[in-house]
Amino acid sequence: MAAVSMTVNGHSVTADIDPRTLLVQFIRDNQRLTGTHVGCDTSQCGACVVHVDGKAVKSCTMLALQCDGANVTTIEGLATGGVLHPMQEAFREHHGLQCGFCTPGMIMSAVDIVNRKGNNLDEHTIREELEGNICRCTGYHNIVKAVEAGAKAMAGSGMKHAAE
Amino acid sequence: MSATGIGASVRRKEDHRFITGAGRYTDDINRPNQAYAYFLRSPHAHATIKTIDTSKASRMPGVLAILTGDDLAADKVGGLICGWMIHSKDGSPMKAGAHPALAQGKVRYVGDHVAVIVADTLAQARDAAEAVAVDYGVLPAVVDTATASKSKTVIHDAAPDNTVFNWHLGNKAETEAAFKAAKHVVKLDIVNNRLAPNPMEPRAAVGFYDKGEDHYTLYTTSQNPHVARLVLSAFIGIAPENKLRVIAPDVGGGFGSKIFIYAEETVCVWASKKVGRPVKWNSDRTEAFLSDAHGRDHVTHAELAIDANGKMLGLRAHTIANLGAYLSTFASSVPTYLYAPLLSGQYNIPAVYAEVDAVYTTTAPVDAYRGAGRPEATFVVERLVEVAARQIGMDPAKFRQMNFVTKFPHQTPVIMMYDAGNYNASMKKALEIADYKGFGKRRRESERRGKLRGIGFSAYIEACGIAPSAAVGSLGAGVGLWESAEVRVNPIGTVEILTGSHSHGQGHETTFAQLVCERLGVSMDAVTIVHGDTDKVQMGMGTYGSRSGAVGMSAISKALDKVIAKGKKVAAYVLEASEKDIDFKDGKFSVKGTDKTLDFGACALQAYIAHKFNGQDLEPGLKEGAFYDPTNFTFPAGVHIAEVEVDPDTGVTEILNWTAVDDFGVVINPMIVEGQVHGGIAQGVGQALLEGVVYDKEGQLVTASYMDYCMPRADNLPSFKVGMTVTACPSNPLGIKGCGEAGAIAAPPAVINAITDAVGHEDVAMPATPKVVWRAAQKALKKMAAE
Numbered sequence: 001m002a003a004v005s006m007t008v009n010g011h012s013v014t015a016d017i018d019p020r021t022l023l024v025q026f027i028r029d030n031q032r033l034t035g036t037h038v039g040c041d042t043s044q045c046g047a048c049v050v051h052v053d054g055k056a057v058k059s060c061t062m063l064a065l066q067c068d069g070a071n072v073t074t075i076e077g078l079a080t081g082g083v084l085h086p087m088q089e090a091f092r093e094h095h096g097l098q099c100g101f102c103t104p105g106m107i108m109s110a111v112d113i114v115n116r117k118g119n120n121l122d123e124h125t126i127r128e129e130l131e132g133n134i135c136r137c138t139g140y141h142n143i144v145k146a147v148e149a150g151a152k153a154m155a156g157s158g159m160k161h162a163a164e
Numbered sequence: 165m166s167a168t169g170i171g172a173s174v175r176r177k178e179d180h181r182f183i184t185g186a187g188r189y190t191d192d193i194n195r196p197n198q199a200y201a202y203f204l205r206s207p208h209a210h211a212t213i214k215t216i217d218t219s220k221a222s223r224m225p226g227v228l229a230i231l232t233g234d235d236l237a238a239d240k241v242g243g244l245i246c247g248w249m250i251h252s253k254d255g256s257p258m259k260a261g262a263h264p265a266l267a268q269g270k271v272r273y274v275g276d277h278v279a280v281i282v283a284d285t286l287a288q289a290r291d292a293a294e295a296v297a298v299d300y301g302v303l304p305a306v307v308d309t310a311t312a313s314k315s316k317t318v319i320h321d322a323a324p325d326n327t328v329f330n331w332h333l334g335n336k337a338e339t340e341a342a343f344k345a346a347k348h349v350v351k352l353d354i355v356n357n358r359l360a361p362n363p364m365e366p367r368a369a370v371g372f373y374d375k376g377e378d379h380y381t382l383y384t385t386s387q388n389p390h391v392a393r394l395v396l397s398a399f400i401g402i403a404p405e406n407k408l409r410v411i412a413p414d415v416g417g418g419f420g421s422k423i424f425i426y427a428e429e430t431v432c433v434w435a436s437k438k439v440g441r442p443v444k445w446n447s448d449r450t451e452a453f454l455s456d457a458h459g460r461d462h463v464t465h466a467e468l469a470i471d472a473n474g475k476m477l478g479l480r481a482h483t484i485a486n487l488g489a490y491l492s493t494f495a496s497s498v499p500t501y502l503y504a505p506l507l508s509g510q511y512n513i514p515a516v517y518a519e520v521d522a523v524y525t526t527t528a529p530v531d532a533y534r535g536a537g538r539p540e541a542t543f544v545v546e547r548l549v550e551v552a553a554r555q556i557g558m559d560p561a562k563f564r565q566m567n568f569v570t571k572f573p574h575q576t577p578v579i580m581m582y583d584a585g586n587y588n589a590s591m592k593k594a595l596e597i598a599d600y601k602g603f604g605k606r607r608r609e610s611e612r613r614g615k616l617r618g619i620g621f622s623a624y625i626e627a628c629g630i631a632p633s634a635a636v637g638s639l640g641a642g643v644g645l646w647e648s649a650e651v652r653v654n655p656i657g658t659v660e661i662l663t664g665s666h667s668h669g670q671g672h673e674t675t676f677a678q679l680v681c682e683r684l685g686v687s688m689d690a691v692t693i694v695h696g697d698t699d700k701v702q703m704g705m706g707t708y709g710s711r712s713g714a715v716g717m718s719a720i721s722k723a724l725d726k727v728i729a730k731g732k733k734v735a736a737y738v739l740e741a742s743e744k745d746i747d748f749k750d751g752k753f754s755v756k757g758t759d760k761t762l763d764f765g766a767c768a769l770q771a772y773i774a775h776k777f778n779g780q781d782l783e784p785g786l787k788e789g790a791f792y793d794p795t796n797f798t799f800p801a802g803v804h805i806a807e808v809e810v811d812p813d814t815g816v817t818e819i820l821n822w823t824a825v826d827d828f829g830v831v832i833n834p835m836i837v838e839g840q841v842h843g844g845i846a847q848g849v850g851q852a853l854l855e856g857v858v859y860d861k862e863g864q865l866v867t868a869s870y871m872d873y874c875m876p877r878a879d880n881l882p883s884f885k886v887g888m889t890v891t892a893c894p895s896n897p898l899g900i901k902g903c904g905e906a907g908a909i910a911a912p913p914a915v916i917n918a919i920t921d922a923v924g925h926e927d928v929a930m931p932a933t934p935k936v937v938w939r940a941a942q943k944a945l946k947k948m949a950a951e
Contacts, residue, residue: 018287034192035185037416039364040449044870047364075185088183092175095835098843099669100182101364101416107183123883130878134870136364136417137669139846139907140878142839 006067008033009077017064023057024048026064027074035075035104039134046133049105049112050074056112058132075104078111086157087111090150091143098137109133110147111154119155121148169682170898173835177688178673187414190368193383195442198370199228201432202289203445204279204296205454206271209305209526209863210319213269213298216279221295226288228439230296231431232279233268241265241434242400244425246491247642250329250500250522258329261320261524263490265400265427265434271300272319272489273526274865275454277427282439305526305863309486310463312523319489319524328487328496328522333504334480334578339517342478346469350552356540357930358461358486358857359850360873361533363668365416366452367426371433372442379407382433386412386696387422387666388706391643393698395425395493402433405698412696415668419847420532421456422668423708424493428455453868458857459533461486462499462540468548474558476567478515479507481544485522485530492531496522501579501639502537502627508576509545510587510623510801511567516577526863532708534847534908535626542624546913550621554925560917561600564623565591580627582799584891587623590825594803597885598823603807616810616941617820620917621803624910628902629714629798629893646793647711648704649719651680651727653786655772657765658690664704665716666696670904671836672712678832679717679898683724684764685751702789710800710902713832718896719792726788730771734786735762737777738770796895798902802826804845806914810922812945815938817853817919822884824910829893829901837903838886844907845884850876851908852915856931874931924948 005014008031015030027036027050038060039047048059051073078085087110090096097103113121113129121129126147127140135143168174181187218230244263251257262268266277278298283289304317306326313327320326343349370383380403386392389410397405415422428445436443447455466481485499504518535542553563568587575581595601603619610617630636633644650662659680665672677691694700707716728748735753736743745756753762762770767786770776774784807821824841831837854874858866867873892899912930919928919937924944929936 040870042869042871092179095839099417100187103182104185127878134875137843139842141842
């Protein structure tokens with residue numbers, strides 16, 4: 001067992017874990033934050049995307065120990081003070097989700113795309129950038145619309161990194 | 165139309181929990197003291213099991229139990245069932261081999277369940293699985309659909325030629341006569357590729373046993389928890405229904421694959437009593453590829469007969485359907501009654517005849533996947549029609565239009581009675597949206613850039629709103645396919661709707677509430693939809709076959725009628741008027757010709773306090789239930805047009821434009837319906853361009869992860885142009901036809917028709933990968949150069 005400390009959604013957490021524990025297992029099983037999902041075993045689907053120190057990572061691809069001292073934000077930490085993040089609001093407004101399983105990873109990736117590419121995203125850029133997130137329900141049509149609108153709304157709200 | 169009533173694009177009530185990470189899926193459920201199950205699976209496609217030695221593994225840390233098929237048999241736990249009886253042409257019943265939840269003496273596909281290891285942690289269970297020594301006697305694999313019946317290797321003793329049934333539908337003699345009279349005959353050999361459904365949430369189960377109550381609970385990823393309980397109780401024998409609760413909480417997509425009652429869920433709930441602790445299992449993605457029921461996998465020879473004027477005379481098809489190693493829950497219905505009755509398409513075809521041979525192979529079971537039989541039928545019809553138009557030199561749109569059914573009701577030669585539709589209206593609208601007139605110009609523009617542009621049509625029809633119980637019963641179904649609803653009005657006028665439908669992405673919490681708002685005049689916030697729990701909802705048949713609107717909501721509508729009728733009786737007492745003088749509109753009861761009114765909420769309170777009437781003359785309370793059994797299937801239909809560009813140097817196909825014009829009858833929430841269309845098209849495009857399950861000759865699954873199985877991603881697809889036409893469905897009170905499967909049914913032939921149009925009519929198989937398309941394009945270019 002090994003000790004790990006990190007900040008998760010603004011709270012300092014410390015735990016004694018099996019060294020092979022993946023970050024996603026730490027988030028789901030240890031922290032009981034079940035909004036982060038596991039949809040594959042090969043870092044393809046993106047259902048597990050969280051932010052580590054402000055950057056999107058697939059949390060099934062990192063060991064929890066690699067995040068010692070890091071600042072981790074999950075979907076549960078995206079809304080602040082009960083107010084939805086503009087990207088969350090955009091997914092609802094544009095029907096960018098159906099079963100909801102890929103949605104947390106999709107939203108965390110979308111926020112990261114805006115952080116990297118800015119607030120004015122064209123359809124081509126959004127589709128290319130979403131390559132690492134699989135959705136089986138929506139055909140992506142409304143996700144693309146949601147990301148475009150969410151990106152614009154983030155400029156309006158002056159929001160950059162998630163919950164920082 | 166009100167802001168929240170029928171026809172409004174109300175934003176979804178369920179979204180808040182999903183966008184904030186507060187959804188509650190089965191893998192999010194944890195019970196105190198739970199143990200973990202890991203399934204030891206067969207590494208061989210086909211083998212006898214000589215011995216299973218668990219002595220070393222069972223002494224490993226954390227191991228609570230290692231259970232095998234012998235333990236299931238000792239506890240008299242029955243096998244998994246197929247709930248639809250098909251009879252062969254000769255009248256004999258289908259030849260079904262036993263389907264134990266854990267293998268008994270033999271394994272029949274890679275991933276078949278050999279044993280379950282239950283341990284304190286998942287890692288311990290996995291470690292112990294590696295220490296279980298199984299002595300296999302390896303047998304030859306049978307993988308190929310077309311030749312399975314000729315193999316000398318027998319998979320089930322019950323089916324000596326690996327054939328489950330030889331079934332047929334239609335009039336053979338009349339069809340043969342039609343072909344004799346034909347001026348043109350079009351022939352096609354078609355492979356409908358095998359697909360893995362891949363809902364993003366893998367299957368999962370948490371089973372636990374309450375010793376004090378002698379009662380089981382199973383949380384599971386199900387589209388139909390009541391059917392799961394029925395099968396687990398009545399057939400598998402886990403426990404009587406009153407001792408078994410099945411809960412399907414938030415479910416992350418299904419697409420058919422979560423209809424079925426699988427081995428893992430069965431074993432988890434059974435094992436929870438054996439080990440005296442809750443048992444949890446969560447599939448990883450590779451397990452999902454190995455053991456979720458696959459879809460499609462047909463090999464078909466089809467022919468279309470046409471007269472000198474371009475009128476269709478007859479259609480015949482011979483299909484071999486691969487059902488995999490065991491008959492899954494509804495496997496036998498998919499290539500039969502969900503397939504052949506759709507072979508008339510949207511067309512007046514006087515004679516249709518279909519023969520279907522269903523075969524066992526040493527591959528994962530095959531069952532319903534989005535569309536289930538109807539995409540296979542539509543692919544046959546719409547490829548034949550497109551190729552026929554080319555062969556006789558007619559415009560593909562015009563050829564379709566001159567053969568469309570235009571008078572309703574229309575009895576096809578293959579069971580179905582189409583009740584309403586306007587196929588020309590959909591075609592006309594689609595041609596406009598797609599700017600069909602401008603296609604030639606666009607094609608020339610592509611040519612200038614060295615690209616090949618093509619356009620492809622798909623005029624599909626499906627039979628949904630599944631289904632009238634008596635009708636499906638006469639065709640072999642083991643269950644009725646009605647739906648139930650209960651409307652509970654609380655004393656202050658809030659409403660709970662209990663439904664036997666199950667939402668796993670379809671947005672029932674919103675659309676069902678819209679119906680209630682429309683009818684009772686209450687606000688969306690005042691309505692809660694309760695589903696997915698056998699302890700809360702008494703009985704239901706679940707969600708598949710685009711049935712929740714047409715059948716599930718019709719049940720709710722019926723129960724709402726009863727609530728309003730009861731409300732009128734209460735209001736008559738309160739308003740001191742005759743019941744026949746009470747009107748109900750916009751949430752208010754009123755007395756005709758007076759200004760006396762009673763709000764719906766106030767009426768509910770009066771119903772519960774029961775001060776104004778004698779409880780003997782009128783029962784207190786306001787709660788009504790209904791069962792709704794449809795009188796016919798519903799027939800959504802439409803036209804999809806795909807426009808593609810092929811790069812002849814790389815074989816890459818890009819979808820440039822997609823037009824979908826669908827007639828779903830009355831639409832409750834256009835935003836949600838369009839979303840269903842988008843998702844369906846993506847799955848259909850996936851089948852046509854990207855997806856395909858591949859087994860090698862030894863029966864090893866080559867496509868067992870997202871590294872090898874190509875899922876559609878955002879950059880594979882365009883945005884879609886979606887339009888609608890409406891003819892109300894006459895067979896249900898709401899006029900709904902259903903929309904869930906349309907895209908997946910319509911899309912594959914549209915894509916292939918477009919690609920073959922681009923590559924000079926060379927045939928192209930699915931999935932039309934760059935390799936496949938490059939070869940066709942090169943052939944076409946060589947031909948053009950030679951001409």
